[in-house]
Amino acid sequence: MAGSSEHSVDLSHAMITAPVSAADWLVIAPTLVTILGGTLALMARKNTAAQPKIGMIFLSLLVIVNVGLLMRVLDHGVITMVMGNWLPPFGIAFTADALGASLSLIASIVAWCAGLYGLVTVDGTGRRYGFYPFLLLLLTGVSGAFLTGDIFNLYVWFEVLLISSYGLLVLGNDRAQLDGTVKYGILNLIGTNLFLIATGLLYGNFGTLNMADIAMKVAAMDAGGSVGPLATIAGIYLLAFAMKAAAFPVNFWLPASYHTPNIVVSAVFAGLLTKVGVYALIRIFVLILPGARDYMADVISLIAIATMITGGLGALAQAEVRRLLGYLVIVGIGAMLAGIAVGSTQGIAGSIFYAVHSIIVMTALYMAAGIMKLMGGSYQLRQLGALYGLNPYFGGLFLVLAFAVSGLPPFSGFWPKMMLVEASLVDGRGWLAFAILFSGFLSTLAVGRVWIFAFWRGGAEGTPDGATTVRLAPAPEVTSPALWLPLLLLTGLVIYIGLQPDAMVQLVQRGAEGVIDPSAYVRSVFGEH
């Protein structure tokens, strides 16, 4: 080490010699901030008064660095940082493009809201069990997955978010939670193992794990005209990420587990976890294996249709608000898969837009369900009632979210659905367009029924029309601003995106172009050649 200067070794073939500007550190800043915050909070686990402070400080920092990262990506295009100064593909690359950076920003906003909401719903025991550390470490995994440029590294971030999600899911330790966690845990672990299998096979074929490098090599191979073993690999990836994203035949873990934990944990999970799976599908099927995506487009389209229809029917069959919302998450996943099945710029842009919309609106809906429970004392549709009389503003707010989740104008769900329907019609997939619209109809029925029963009806089941039979005694913490501020913020975003979609449309178009034409992505990793 000390004597290395005596030998003449040209390190410039293996290492980066040019100085790296501090602004490039923004690429890894989200993971760093959350890992530092998470470890600090974990060390101070017994100090329940300090927990929320540490949590909120680092979550705010996370939002700030994500804003900085997105602005830099929009200014400078794709940015890359390679760990340990090694040149790619030797070093592990973190690459932020418009897709990753915007999803990472939305994820951090949702997590910030959840941290605030958790001030009320997570009690001292939950804090001692580590709600804030696990939330921060979950975000480490989520933002790492959104920003990494290395496929094995993606697997590692999946595991980081998985282990933190186990921690959040068993928080509180009651029977239903253990039941739900067993199913969630085992099936998701099998899913990540499938991911690892496909990654091993991909490595065996190309000898590299860097996404940009693989994308280049696959493009060269596709030009030679052989789909070859790639179809198998893509099939395993499809199964693995379909499990993660909760697509139709492999999604029964979601309604079995998402309603069991603390409501704020459900909110975070419904917002973030499945979308990471969808993100990985877009990244791998569109950026890395476009040939295999064309080959499997019909299969993905069938899966998307089945996911949307079964999700919608499942939502109609539920008597419990949280389980109903779980099925609505699945409907959204189907719509995102529809965009991937189409594969045009508009389709992918629609998928990304829908992912952003779904992250915001599903988290907001679960948060609203938490407030409904505090006001009405139950999650059961048969027992809820008279909430409109108690707080008409809340009734209006829930109606906004209900419209948004079913894709009715003028809220955020309308625009991505329109893009997806148009893209599938242009691609000649009429059934896909029909399924998107029909599942929207089913969702409208499901959430509309929640509104009618929980808000409009005067009391529990059996109350005649126009009469009010119950006097609700809301829990005292329902007036806490920490409950309402995150919900209002997210609903505000839903309305804002619905009324002013232009900026968002441009952003997702840019994200979609960035994955469909990987040249900018590859150039950012390997430099100008």
Add this chain to the structure above:
Amino acid sequence: MRTIIFRTIAPYLTALMILFSIFVLLRGHNEPGGGFIGGLIAASALAIYGIACGVTSVRRAIRVHPMSLAAFGLLIATLAGLPSLFFKQTFMTTQFITLHAFGTEIDLMTPMLFDLGVYFVVVGAISSIALALEERESD
């Protein structure tokens, strides 16, 4: 399990094993060894102490909760990647510093700090699992 011979020997054995784990940790600098195996050895030392003298005495001996130990390890492993920010290099780039003390050269580098972090993560995580299982056995 708690024979008198075992209970007498266990504290010495534990001390010896922890010393050896630190040796393995530092040896990993240039030769086979390192934080992971070192941590495993230290965790098994704590587990042996737990079997011999009870879980409560282990918890008293290490003062902090094992999970906090793991978190501390993760923290310093992450911090080990940060110094390169000040040298205009990328995250996790190795930084060297050579100290002259007691008449010899001592090479210090950031991967060692990282390895120390790994050591604590492994000690914390493994011993928290081991202690939890041992606790369950006794009741």
Add this chain to the structure above:
Amino acid sequence: METGLSVLIGLFFAVSVYLMLSRQLVRILLGIAILGNAVNLLIFTAGRLTRQVPPLIPEHLYTLVEATANPLPQALVLTAIVISFSFFAFLLVLAFRAYQELGTDDANEMRVAEPEDDPLPPQGY
């Protein structure tokens, strides 16, 4: 060599799938443990096998002098082993807790989160 290992990997996968299709949690967990090992072997084999040439650089040189065994799959496998080990430990404790609380290790009888007598949603006002 690769062919032999491929057969072995296939065997591992078959055993793990068989075990995972079982209803007992313990068997499912054993299946997952075997699945993890199958995946590790697969990655190891995917990196091509080279015998008796360790990837070591002689002391006076800075590059490899001959084609050696590929060290990267071993690093990947090591990572995967550590991860799957910790997950297995967690799931084992979780399954034990679930067995204690729910009184069963049969996946079909675990209906606490989704009770069988769950009411239908209200059909009308």
